[in-house]
Every structure is written in structure tokens, then in C-alpha cells.
Amino acid sequence: MSQHRSGQMKAFFRQWQVQSMVIPGIVWMFVFCYIPMFWLIIAFMDYSIAKPMLQSPLVGLKHFEDFAADDRFWRSIRNTLGMSAIKLALGFPIPILFALLLNEIRSLRFKRAVQTISYLPHFIAWTIFGGILLNWLGEGGVMNQLMMALGIQDREILYNSDPQYFWWIVYFSDVLKETGWSAIIYIAAIAGIDPALYEAAELDGANRWQRMWHITIQCIRPTIAILFILAVSGMLGSNFEQIFMLKNNMNMRMAESLDLYIYNMGLVSGRHSFSTAVLFARSVVALGLLLLANYTSKKLSGESIF
């Protein structure tokens, strides 16, 4: 055991050039993720921006009680969970399917082209992508033209003004923008599978479906499990930029996610302590979700993060 460990250390020092590349990441994480945790204490204070940080009066759980009594808070919880549930149930498998399909393409050139094109939208900022999307969904936009040409609707609909469409707009735009990018990690995992497995299976007479099911999927199962655990723990989060771009006064009822609520309370209304309290509560629940998903995954499939 100890021999094994010292071997690891040796390997670590041998690769110091490579290993040191992670340092900026660690520093970044420390500065932006760990230091701010200390300031969560303002959730228990009546923090005023005009006073030095620690001189604000302590108020205990007042802000927690306040948000628990706010109907808008519960509405934002409903919206967040609704959008996350759609994303998780219908959005999570899509990159996996995409990666599997891509893997079956014989022509290497075509495969590369599809892959590149599919992840390009990821690099467009939401502020821009959202603007394009709003145009597509507008009165004279592609969406209306398409639907009218197909005879599905007979007059223009302002898709973005109807709250009932909002969750679906969020879901489809997310799929459109991120599928290619999310698939990369699966494609990488698939690329790491030993080709000997496929050859052996082929000799044994396995067809393409069987090879996909029994080899590819089984081999990338750990990756799927980890990403699923992370996705579950992120259920109380949402893509803030996306929702911020697409929301308006008319669809606010279905659009205000927890993130947006925190923003509206903290930055728009200037209730810093209050929004920190909401954030705090959200993080605690997210941690709970993470542990739950991890535990379940461990029991069911033997895969887990820790």
C-alpha cells in the first residue's frame, strides 16, 4: 500500500510541469468559491452596503423566515424544479444518444464536420443567442412562418408572450445550443474504449445494436453516472443568462427561476442579506440532492463520485 502511494507521489513529481497547470484553477476556485463562503454570514445580518462588512446587526433567521413566507419564492421554486425536471428527463439523454449515433458514422470526415458544427453554438454567448432566438420566435420570425406554412396555425403567435410556452422554449433552446458540447465528454469516453472488445464481440456474432448496448453503453456508464449525479445536484440551479434573456413581464409567472429571484431580490431590490439567505438555503438543498443522487447511484449501479 505504502509502496503504491510513494509510487503515486513519484509519478506526480515526474509530471510536475503538467500537474502545475491545475494551479490557476485551484487558485481561481479558492478565490471565487471558498473565500466568498465566509461572507454567507451576512445572511444572518441586516447587512447595509454603506457600513463596514461586519458591523451590521445580527438578526438570526429573520431573512429565512421572510423568504419562506413569500409566495414569489415558492413560485420560483416551482419554476426551477419544473424546468430542471424537463431538462433532466428529456434533455439529459440527448447528448448520450448524439454521441452514440456519431460513433456509428463510418466517414471520419463527415463525423468531424457534424461534431464541430454541433458544438459551435456553445461558443455563442447567451446574450447573442438569446437575441437571435427572440427574433426567431417573434411575429415575423422563422417559427411563425414555418408554422403558418405548415398550416398548423393561421395567424402569428408571439411565442414569447405566452407563459405556457416558456419552459419548452428554455428546454429546446438549451438542447439546440448545448447538445454538441455536452456530447464531447461522452465522445471522449467512447474513444477510450478498447477496440479489442468490439472485435471480440464481432467474432462472437454480435450485431451493431448489441455492440452498442453491451459494449459502448456499459463502458461509458461511469461517465453517465457522474454527470447524472451532478445534474441532479444542479436541479435548483438554472441557466441564469438564458432565462434572463428570454424572460419578460408577460412570461415572468413561469420564467422566474430561483436564480432570477435571487437576482431580483439582491441586485434589483437591494436586499443583499435576504438574497444571500435564499442562496444559502439553496446551496444546502443542492448539497443534499448531491448526496442523495450519489448514494442512489452507488446502490443501483455501483458508480459514484465519492
Place this chain on the structure above:
Amino acid sequence: MMRRSMKQGTSLILAAILALGLLAACSKSEESKPSAQPSASSQSPSATASGETAPNPDAAAWQLDTSPVDLTWFVGASWYGRTWGDSLNSKYITEKTGVNVKIEVPSGDANEQATLMMTSGKLPDLISMGSWETAVKKLWEGDHVYALNELAEQYDPYFFKVAGDGTLKWYRQENGNTYGVPNDSYSPNLMHETGMTAANQTFLVRKDLYEEMGRPDLTTREGFLNALQLLKDQYSQYKGQPMSPFFAQGNVPYGMTEYLQNLLAVPYEKDGKVYDRFTDPDYVAWLKTFRTAYERGLINVDFLVDSDTQVEEKTNNARYFMMIREWTGMTAVNPMLAASANPESYYIAVDGPQNSNGDSAKLFPGNMDGWMVTMISKSTKHPERAIRFLTYLASEEGQRDLFLGKEGETWETKDGKPQLKPDMAQLLETDIEKLEKEYGIMDTYWMMRNPVIVNQWRPEKAPVIKQMEDFANAQADIDSGIYKNLDPLGDSEVAVSWSRISQNWEETLPELITAKDEAAFDKIFESYLTRRDNYGFDQVMAYRQAELDARKAKMSE
């Protein structure tokens, strides 16, 4: 999660690159500064006697001493990129007064920077900060800055003449002192005198359609609906695209609320009591008219959902028929439309929705608070030069020097009126950057800008803009500046109540307009009023009343 942090990482790197780029750009421009410390002021020694004579309240005191002096000037706007000493005009003023200014801007948030400077105890000589910033109050209360009235009495009583009585009173504190002078402040008296009010709220229609339709009456609810019907029947398409009949700037909280209420001349107070403008019968009746229009398919809700880009696109293509919109936002578009293939498709200001009495609109004028306030810190070694310099800048002579520059070089007198030279006027239209960097005139140094004085020297605006401006000026309710920003701000309990109420209104108004019938409208409105009470509307009204009373007391002093 990983994706998230990666994204953030990338943006961080990009931000860092950007920041480095900016820094590089800054230092570059600093290096290329053509050593411009004017060895001047030796040229005009005759003007002064070194002995301090008794201050004369009728003459500017800066002439008493024009020996070179350096004053640092903190300008609380991180984006402000002008320097002193590079431009023709700043050299001229330094030469004339002996004051060499060193402009400092905050690297980030002005408020934070000012707080930092206060804790370190080292403040620049002059400080200009946004009048709403909390640091301003702290500077005043913490005794970090001089009382300007005391300095003026001692060194330059001419200050009282030029600073404007109203403004001084407006910023007078309970201890009787005034610590700052505002820029861009509009006092009612001056607005009455000059007719220039900085009012920018207008009701606009597209000229060609409006005239083809026979200048329909848009002031009554029936007329409004009839005009919309006519538009739908005859002009629903423009250049192959659907027309948008109506637009309201700033969406619910502004265009459909405060702005519309101003058009309807809904009062702010009745018999000395602040008035609840939301329940005003005329306002509610007009909201119902919009509902009817929506029900009949005469308007769409695009004005409630469109993004800025979509609005811009529609505006540039003249696809709106009427707009509740500030004319200042149309100064670029209107000349463009007037020069387009359809030169009549620009927008003109007309009488829009009016209340049932047919009163003309009561629009917001500029107000007394102004934009930034300028103060003299107690750290300065030259308080006498500082107050004299401020007095000079506030005086008509200083305003002219700062705004127009040196006579003969950047401006000349024509028909008894100062006027920009043609090449400067040309530059103003084509290359403002160059105008400000090389010549430093017009709006380059706005820290002490008094619009009532300088606006008379602005070049004549194009007729398509002037029409809108004149219309707004004529409808400005000059004495209503006192009602602006009466609402509680910040994170106090009453402010939280108000922000909950107003954010709820933003969601309620679209529901009202899309309500299926009048009964549904009434029901939604009723439930909003109940929610509003639950959120603590009484306290908000009490706050407004107290605020208004305090302002009135100040005004009547």
C-alpha cells in the same frame, strides 16, 4: 457544474485580456501626452495685486491670483476618459486662471473608491460624484468637505451670484451649509425664464400615416380606438412587414405607468396629500381602452415582450405607428428616416392620450438634483483657489470658456451670439471623439455644466428633432421636478415593500391588457390592490408624504 465553471473561467480570462488591453491603451495615451504643462500665467501678472483685498461680491475673484497651482479633481465615473492639459481648451483655461487640473477617475465603483479615500483620509482637492451616491452623504456628514458657503464668504462672495440661489438652497443641509454644487440641474425659475426644460417625454406618431389618415384625434379613447381600427384596415402592412401599432418605452414600469400618467396629467398630489396615481379613474379608463384594443386585435403585446434589438429594428424601419417614447431616443433615427426613400416616414410629436377633461400633458422637466455634485475636500492645500475656480467655472464666462473654448479659435461671434466655428460644428457631427480629445470643448468637461447656460450655444438642431423637443418643452410641467423620485429606495422595510409592489405591478399590467373582458380586468385589478395593501402600501404612501413635505419645506425657505 464543470461546464459552468469552465464558462466562468473562459469569461474570466477574456475579461483579464480585455482589462489588460484597456490598461495598455490607457498607458499608451498617457505616454503620448505632449508635455503640456503650460508655463503660462506668467503672461498675465498684471491683473492681480498680490495683497488680498476685501472680496468683492460683484466680481469674480479668480483674477486676484493666477499663479500656477495644481488641483486634483476626482470625477466619480470610471468610464470618463478625458484628461486635462492635452486639449486645446484645457490649456487655454489653465493659462487663463493658473489652475492646472489633474483628473482622477475611480478604477471601479465610484462609491467604493470614495469610501476608501475617506478611510485613508487622503482626498483629492475637488470631488465630483453622482448626487445619488451614498458616499456623497458620507462626505458631507463626515466633515470631509468644506461648506461652500463659508469658503465663498471668506474668499469669493461672487460665488453666491453665479451658483444660483435655488440650487444652493436645494442642497442646503440642516446645519445651514451647502457642500456641493450640482451640474445638469434645472431650477424651475430658470426653466420658466428660458423655456428650456429638459423635458423629454413625447407622444410620437409616424408623420405620413398620421397625415394620410387625416390627423385623427388620439386624445380621446374613442378617437384612439378609431385610429387604430383605421390603421388595421388600411395600413396593416409596411414594406411587406406587419405594422406595430403601438409602442411604450421602458415597458410596464415606465412607459405604461409613470409616463402614461404624465400624458394624462394625473396629479401627484391633491390638497397637499400625495395622490395614488394608479387608481386614478382616467388612468384606469385608458388601461381599459388598451385592453379593448387588444381584444379587438388592434394592438399586439409586442411592446411588452420585445427585446431592445427588436424594438430598434422596428423603429429603424418605421414600423411603429404611435409611440410613447422620449424624443431624446429618436435623435439618430428621425433624421435617418427623413433622409430615407420615404422621407415623410419620420416621427412627429402630437397630442396623445389625454384625461377626460382634455388637459394637456404634464411632463417631467429636468430636476434640481442634477447629475453630479462637485465638492471641495478639506485635504486641499488651496481652498481659496478651489472655490474661486469653481466660481469661475459656474459663471457665465467660465461656462462659455469650458463649453465653447477660446474665442477666435473654436468659436466666433455671429449676429451678437457666440457660435461654434463651422469646422468645429462639422466635427461635432462627424467625430466627437476628436473634438473632445483635441479641442476639449462642448461636453468634454461636464463636471460643472449648467444646461440652462450652455444649451443656448448648442448648434441648431435639425427640424425633425426640434419639432419634438419644442413639443415636449411646451408640455413640461416645470414645477413638478419636486415629485420626481419620491419612492423609497434601498433596503429599508418600506423600500422592500415598494419594490415588491412595483415588481408585482410589472406582471399585473400585462394581465390587465390581455384580460378577456372588462369583468376580468376589474377582478385582476382588485386583486392587485389587495396584494398591494398586504405588501405594505400604506407605509409607502406615508413615506412619500414625508418626503414631499420635507422637499416643500426646503423649497419654501
